[in-house]
Amino acid sequence: MTGRGGWIGLLYLTPALLFVGAFVLYPLGQLVYLSLTSSSLLGGSEFIGLRNYIRAFTDQTFWHSLQFTIKYTVYITPILMGLGYLLALLTAGTGAIARFTRAVVFLPVVIGLGSSSLLWFWLFDQQVGLFNKLLQDLHIVSQPVVWFVDADVGLWAVIISVVWKVVGFGMILFVAAIQSVSPEINEAALIDGAGYWQRVRKVTLPLTYRTILLTTLISAIGSMLAFDQFYIMTSGGPKSETFTSVYWMYQNSFIYFKLGYGATLSIILMAIVFIAAAVQIALTRRGAVR
Amino acid sequence: MSRAPAHSPPAAAERSLAVAGLRTRSVADQGLLRVASGPARGRTRYLVGALSLAVVTLMLFPIVVSFLSSIKTPAEAAASPPGYLPSVLSIDNYLKVYQYQAGLPTYLFNSLAVAFFTIIFCLVLAVPAGYGLACFRIRAKEALFLVLLSGLMVPYQALLTPLYLMFTGLHLANTHIGLAVVHTILQLPFSVYLMRNSFEAVPRELEEAAVVDGCNSLQALWKIFLPAVRPAMVTVILFAFITSWNEFIGALIFMNKETQFTIPIMLVGVRQGHFGAIDWGALQAGVMIAIFPCLLIYLLLQKYYVSGFLSGALK
Numbered sequence: 001m002t003g004r005g006g007w008i009g010l011l012y013l014t015p016a017l018l019f020v021g022a023f024v025l026y027p028l029g030q031l032v033y034l035s036l037t038s039s040s041l042l043g044g045s046e047f048i049g050l051r052n053y054i055r056a057f058t059d060q061t062f063w064h065s066l067q068f069t070i071k072y073t074v075y076i077t078p079i080l081m082g083l084g085y086l087l088a089l090l091t092a093g094t095g096a097i098a099r100f101t102r103a104v105v106f107l108p109v110v111i112g113l114g115s116s117s118l119l120w121f122w123l124f125d126q127q128v129g130l131f132n133k134l135l136q137d138l139h140i141v142s143q144p145v146v147w148f149v150d151a152d153v154g155l156w157a158v159i160i161s162v163v164w165k166v167v168g169f170g171m172i173l174f175v176a177a178i179q180s181v182s183p184e185i186n187e188a189a190l191i192d193g194a195g196y197w198q199r200v201r202k203v204t205l206p207l208t209y210r211t212i213l214l215t216t217l218i219s220a221i222g223s224m225l226a227f228d229q230f231y232i233m234t235s236g237g238p239k240s241e242t243f244t245s246v247y248w249m250y251q252n253s254f255i256y257f258k259l260g261y262g263a264t265l266s267i268i269l270m271a272i273v274f275i276a277a278a279v280q281i282a283l284t285r286r287g288a289v290r
Numbered sequence: 291m292s293r294a295p296a297h298s299p300p301a302a303a304e305r306s307l308a309v310a311g312l313r314t315r316s317v318a319d320q321g322l323l324r325v326a327s328g329p330a331r332g333r334t335r336y337l338v339g340a341l342s343l344a345v346v347t348l349m350l351f352p353i354v355v356s357f358l359s360s361i362k363t364p365a366e367a368a369a370s371p372p373g374y375l376p377s378v379l380s381i382d383n384y385l386k387v388y389q390y391q392a393g394l395p396t397y398l399f400n401s402l403a404v405a406f407f408t409i410i411f412c413l414v415l416a417v418p419a420g421y422g423l424a425c426f427r428i429r430a431k432e433a434l435f436l437v438l439l440s441g442l443m444v445p446y447q448a449l450l451t452p453l454y455l456m457f458t459g460l461h462l463a464n465t466h467i468g469l470a471v472v473h474t475i476l477q478l479p480f481s482v483y484l485m486r487n488s489f490e491a492v493p494r495e496l497e498e499a500a501v502v503d504g505c506n507s508l509q510a511l512w513k514i515f516l517p518a519v520r521p522a523m524v525t526v527i528l529f530a531f532i533t534s535w536n537e538f539i540g541a542l543i544f545m546n547k548e549t550q551f552t553i554p555i556m557l558v559g560v561r562q563g564h565f566g567a568i569d570w571g572a573l574q575a576g577v578m579i580a581i582f583p584c585l586l587i588y589l590l591l592q593k594y595y596v597s598g599f600l601s602g603a604l605k
Contacts, residue, residue, distance in 0.1 A: 008507055009426025016419035016438055016482060019411075023453070023475050024440055030452035039455075090341060101342040103592065104349050110588040110595070111581040112536030114554035118561060119356050119577050127370035128570050130355045164352065176600050225445050228538040232558065246447045246539070253451045254543055266448035277443045 034263035041257035052264035061240050062265065065248040068155075072244065073223040076159050081216050083163065084170025089200065091171070092178040102175060106168035113165060117232040120161035124148070124233075151241035154234045158242075162229055166222075170215050177211035178204055210283070217280045221273055245269045353581070360384070360574040367571030383575035390560055390572070392549045394579070400466065400545070401552040405534040407470030412481045412530045413523065415474070420485025420519075421511055425497070435486070441479040446472065450543055457544065464550045472540040477533050481526045484601060488522030489515060525598035528591060532584055553580050 035052055039045040056062050091102035108116060123131035124147040132144040147157040181204055189199045205212075227246040234242040236251070243251065249269065253262025355374060359367050360383050362376040367383060388394045422428065423435055453472065454463065462468030492515055500510040516523075541552045551559065553576075560576045561568055588595055 006426065006428045009422040009428040012418040012422030012426070012507075013428065013434055013438075016415040016478065017434065019415055019474070019478065020438055020440060023471055024444060024449065025437075027449045027452040027456060028444060030456065031448065034452060034455075087345065090338065090345070097339060097342050101346055104346045106596070107349065107585070107588060108353075110532060110584045112538065112554055112584070114536065114538040114557065115577050115580040116352075118557055118573060119352055121561075122356070122359075122570060122573060123352060125570075128368060128372045130359075130372055130374065131352075133372055133374075134351070164349070172596060172599060221445075225447055227447065231539075231542075249447070249451075250539065250543070253454075259451055259455065262451045266451055270445060270448040273445050273448075274443055281443070 031263050031266060034260055035267050037260045039258075039260040039263070041254070041259055045260070048260070052261050053268075055261065056264055056268060061243060062248060064241070065243040065245050068151075068242060069224055069226065069244045069246075072155060072159070072226060073220055075155070076162060076223055077216060077220050079159065079163055080167055080170055080219055081212065083167050084215075085174050085212070087167065087171040088174030088178055089204075092175045102171070106172050108165045109168045109172075111165070113162075113228040114232060116165045117158075117161060117229045120157070120164070121233050124157050124161075148234055149238060151234075151238060154238075154242055158229050158233055161233070162226075166219075170219060173211055173215050174208065177208035181207045214280060214283055217276060217283070221276050221280070224269075224273055224276070356574045356577055359571065360578045362571060364569070364571040367574065368569075383571035384579075386569065386572040387560060387575045387579060390556065390576075392551075394556075396549060397551055397553055397556040400550060401535055403466040404469045404473065404541075404552060405531050407467055408473040408477065408534040409527050409530045411470060411474040412477050412526055415478060416481035416485045416526060417516075417519075417523065418511075419482050420487075420489045420522075421515060423482075423486045424489030424492075425507075425515075435482075438482045439479045441475055446476050447539060449475065450540065454543060463544055464547045469541060469544045469552070470534070472544060473530070473534040473537055476537065476540075477530050480529060484522050484526060484598065485519065487601065488519040492518045521594065524591070525594050528587060528594055529598060532587065535583060 036047060036049060037045045038048050038052075087101075087105055091098045091105065120131070123129045124145075126132060126144040126146045129144070132141070135141045136144065145153070148154045185203055185207070186199060189203050194202065225246050226244045227250065230236065230242055230244050230247055231250075236243040236247055245265070246269065249262050249265040252258045252265060358374065358376055359372075361379050361381070362383070363378055363380040364382050364386065366373070366377060390397075419438060423431060428434065450472075457463045457468050457471075460468075462471070496514050496518065497510070500514045505513065535552075536554065537552075538554050541555050542558075545551055545555060548559075557573070557576045557580055561573050
C-alpha cells in the first residue's frame with residue numbers, strides 16, 4: 001500500500017493538519033500580533049509597535065522572574081538527573097526488589113503536579129505539616145521550619161516536592177538505557193577485573209550518554225515552564241520574588257488583563273524554549289540515523 | 291537485553307564457569323545484573339536492600355500520611371502539632387469535599403467530560419494521521435510530520451493568551467470541548483508520533499493480504515490495521531486521560547466559572563475553605579480523590595503506561 005496515491009494519504013493527514021493549523025499555528029500568528037498591541041481583556045487594542053518589548057526590557061519583575069526561573073532550573077536539573085541516575089543504577093536489575101522499588105519511585109510521576117503541590121504545601125506547613133514533624137522526629141531540625149516566608153527557603157521547598165514528584169521520570173528512562181547496554185561489554189569489563197563503580201564510569205555512563213543528554217534537555221525545558229508548583233505553594237510571594245516566567249505571563253494576561261504585554265512575555269519565553277527544543281530534536285534525529 | 295534469570299546461580303559457581311572458559315549467555319546476563327543492581331555480594335547486597343527500603347519508604351511517605359490525614363476527623367486533621375495516625379476514623383473530610391460548592395459530582399463530571407473529549411479528539415486526529423504517515427507515499431511527508439509535532443516546539447503555555455481570545459469569540463471558554471481542545475494541543479504530538487510508529491510496525495504481509503483481498507485503504511485501516519495497532523491506541527487513550535485529568539494552568543484560565551471547575555481547580559478552592567482558614571482535612575481528602583484514578587490506572591495498566599512513556603520520550 002506504500003505505493004498508493006499520495007492524495008489519499010494526505011486526506012488521512014488533513015484533520016490533524018487542520019487542527020494544528022487552527023489551534024497552534026493561527027494562535028501563534030495571533031500571539032505575534034498581540035505582542036505588538038496594547039490589547040486588554042477589558043477591551044481596547046492599539047498597535048504600539050515594539051513598545052511592549054521595550055517595556056519588558058525595563059520590567060524589574062520580568063527580569064527577576066526570568067532569573068528566578070533559570071535559578072530554579074539550574075538547581076533542580078542536576079538534582080533530578082543525578083538522583084534519577086543513582087536510582088536507575090539501584091533499580092535496573094530484574095529482581096523483585098529492584099522492580100518494586102522502580103515502580104514505587106515512578107508512582108508520583110502519574111499524579112498531577114497540582115495535587116502533589118497541594119499535598120506538599122500541607123506537609124511543609126509549620127503548624128500541621130508532617131514533613132516538619134518527620135524532620136523533628138529524626139532530630140534533623142529542632143523547630144518546625146517555616147518554609148514559605150523566605151524566597152530561598154520556599155524555592156527549596158518547591159524543589160523537594162518536585163524532585164519527589166518527577167525523579168521517577170529520569171530514572172525510568174535511564175533504566176531503559178542501562179538495560180540496553182550490551183551484556184558482553186559489561187562481561188568483558190568484569191573479566192578485566194573492573195570494580196562496580198569503575199564499570200559504571202567507564203562502561204555504563206558513556207554508553208547511556210545520549211539518553212542522559214536528552215533527558216536533561218527535556219527536564220530543563222519542563223523546569224523553564226514551571227507554573228503549577230509556584231502558583232500553589234508560594235503564590236509568587238513573598239514580594240513577587242518567586243514568580244516564574246510563565247507565572248508572570250499568566251499574571252499579566254489574566255490577572256492584570258494586559259493581554260498585549262502577556263503575549264510579549266510569552267514570545268520571549270517561547271524563543272528561549274524553542275532553542276532548547278531545537279537542540280533536542282537535532283539530537284534525536286542524529287540518533288535515529290545511527 | 292536484560293533477560294537475566296530471576297534465580298541466578300551463586301557467584302562462586304559463576305566464577306568457576308568463567309574460569310573454565312564456559313561463558314554462557316546466563317553468565318553474561320549475570321554480569322549485566324551485577325552492573326545493573328550493584329555488586330550483589332555479601333554486605334553490599336544488604337546495603338542495596340536497605341537503600342531500596344529507604345527509598346520506598348521516603349517515596350510512599352507523603353501519599354500514606356496524606357491518606358491517613360484524610361480519614362482523621364476534621365479537628366484532628368487541623369491539630370497542631372500533628373500526629374501520624376488518626377485516633378478515630380472518620381469520613382467527614384470526604385463528605386465536606388462531596389458537598390463543596392457545586393458538589394463533587396459536578397466537578398468529577400467536568401473532569402471526566404473534558405478527559406473524554408480529549409481522548410476522542412486525540413484518537414480521531416492521531417489514528418488517521420499515523421496511518422497516512424506510515425502507509426502512504428506523501429510529498430513532503432517529513433515536513434508535514436514536523437508540522438504535526440510543532441506542538442513540541444511551541445510551549446502551549448505561550449498559546450494560552452491568544453487561545454483565550456479566540457475561544458471567548460467562539461463561545462468555547464468555560465466549555466468542556468474548549469478545554470479538551472487545549473488538552474489535545476498538548477497531547478497530539480505524542481499521539482501522532484506513537485501511532486505512526488505503531489502503523490509502521492505492522493507486518494508488510496498483512497498489508498499485502500489486504501491489497502490482494504481488494505480492500506480500499508479505509509477498509510484496510512478498519513479490518514487489518516486497527517486490530518494490529520490496538521495497544522498503541524490504548525496508550526494514546528491512557529496518556530490523554532492522565533494529561534487531561536491532571537492539567538492545571540489551562541483549566542485555571544479557561545474554566546473560570548465555579549460550576550465549570552475541573553478537579554485540580556476545585557482543589558485550590560477547597561484549600562481556601564471558608565473565611566480564609568485552610569481546611570486541611572478536606573484538602574487531603576480532595577488530594578486523595580484527585581490522585582486515585584491516576585494511581586489505579588498506573589497499577590492496572592503499568593505495562594502500557596511505562597512502554598508508552600519510553601517510546602514517546604526519547605526515540
